[in-house]
Amino acid sequence: MPLQLFAHPFSSYCQKVLIALYENELPFQFRLLGPDEPETGAQFQALWPIRRMPVLLDNRRTVVESSIIIEYLGLYHPGMVRLLPGTVDAALEVRMMDRFFDNYVMTPMQKFVFDSLRPVDKRDAYGVEEARVLLERAYAWLDETLAGRTWAAGEAFSLADCAAAPALFYADWVHPIAESFARVRAYRQRLLARPSVARVVDEARPYRGLFPLGAPDRD
Numbered sequence: 001m002p003l004q005l006f007a008h009p010f011s012s013y014c015q016k017v018l019i020a021l022y023e024n025e026l027p028f029q030f031r032l033l034g035p036d037e038p039e040t041g042a043q044f045q046a047l048w049p050i051r052r053m054p055v056l057l058d059n060r061r062t063v064v065e066s067s068i069i070i071e072y073l074g075l076y077h078p079g080m081v082r083l084l085p086g087t088v089d090a091a092l093e094v095r096m097m098d099r100f101f102d103n104y105v106m107t108p109m110q111k112f113v114f115d116s117l118r119p120v121d122k123r124d125a126y127g128v129e130e131a132r133v134l135l136e137r138a139y140a141w142l143d144e145t146l147a148g149r150t151w152a153a154g155e156a157f158s159l160a161d162c163a164a165a166p167a168l169f170y171a172d173w174v175h176p177i178a179e180s181f182a183r184v185r186a187y188r189q190r191l192l193a194r195p196s197v198a199r200v201v202d203e204a205r206p207y208r209g210l211f212p213l214g215a216p217d218r219d
Contacts, residue, residue, distance in 0.1 A: 003028035003077070006044040007054040010207035012106055012166035013066045014054045015200040019162045020070040022196035024079025067098055070159050083159045090153070097152045097160035104138040105167040107131075112174040116212045135175045139184050146183040150190070157194070165191040169201065173216055192219065 005021070005028050007014035021028055031040045033053055047062045048055045056063040056072065063072045074084050085091045108131035115128050146152075152160035168177070168188045177184050191197050201219065208215040 001059055004031050004057040005054055006031045006033055006040065006057070008033050009204045010210055011053055012170055015166040015204065016066045016162045017054050017069050018200045019165055019196045020073055020083055022199055023081040023083065026073065026077055026079060067159065070162060081157065083162065094153045094158045094160045098163045101160065101163035101167040104134060105171050108134045109167065109171040109174055113212060132175055135171055139177055139181045143181040143183045146187055161191065165197045169219065174213060
C-alpha cells in the first residue's frame with residue numbers, strides 16, 4: 001500500500017511534509033481534507049482525534065506532527081536527499097533550526113491569521129502586536145545566523161529548510177521582511193526557487209482565496 005498523506009495544499013505544516021516527499025520523489029496518495037471529502041475527513045479524525053494535519057498513514061502505522069513525519073520518512077523511506085544529518089551535532093543544529101521556524105516564525109504568523117477569523121469583538125490586538133514583535137526579532141536573529149550559510153543549517157538542504165519555506169512564505173505576507181534583513185530575503189528567494197518548494201507553492205495557488213487577510217499579488 002502506498003503512503004497516504006491526509007493534508008491540504010494550502011496548509012503550511014502540510015507543505016512542510018510535501019516538500020520532504022517531493023525532495024526524495026517518494027510515491028504517496030494525497031488524501032485531500034476539505035468539506036467536499038467527508039469520508040476522508042472521517043478517516044482522518046479516526047486516525048488522529050486531535051484533528052491537526054498533516055497525518056501520514058503507512059500501512060497501519062499512523063504518524064503525526066510534521067517534523068516527526070519527516071524524520072520517519074528518513075528512517076523508513078529514505079531517498080537520495082538526507083534531510084537529517086547522520087552526525088549528532090549536525091542533527092541537533094537542524095532540529096534546533098526546525099523548532100525555530102515552527103515556534104518563532106510559523107506560530108506568530110498564525111496568530112495574525114487566526115485572530116482575523118475571530119468575531120470582531122473577540123479579537124486580540126495585544127496578542128497580534130506581540131506576534132509582530134516576535135516575528136521582527138526572529139527576522140533579525142535569522143539574518144545574523146544565515147551569514148555564510150546557503151541553507152538554514154549550513155550547506156545542505158534539510159528538515160530545517162522544509163520548515164523554513166512555508167513559514168517565511170506566509171510570514172512575509174502578514175509582516176513583510178524588511179529590506180534591511182537582506183540575508184533573510186535572499187534565503188526566502190532561494191527557497192522559492194527550489195523545485196520541491198516551487199511545486200508546493202504552485203499546488204496551493206488555487207486556494208489563495210482562502211487566505212483571510214488577502215493574499216498579496218506576488219510569489
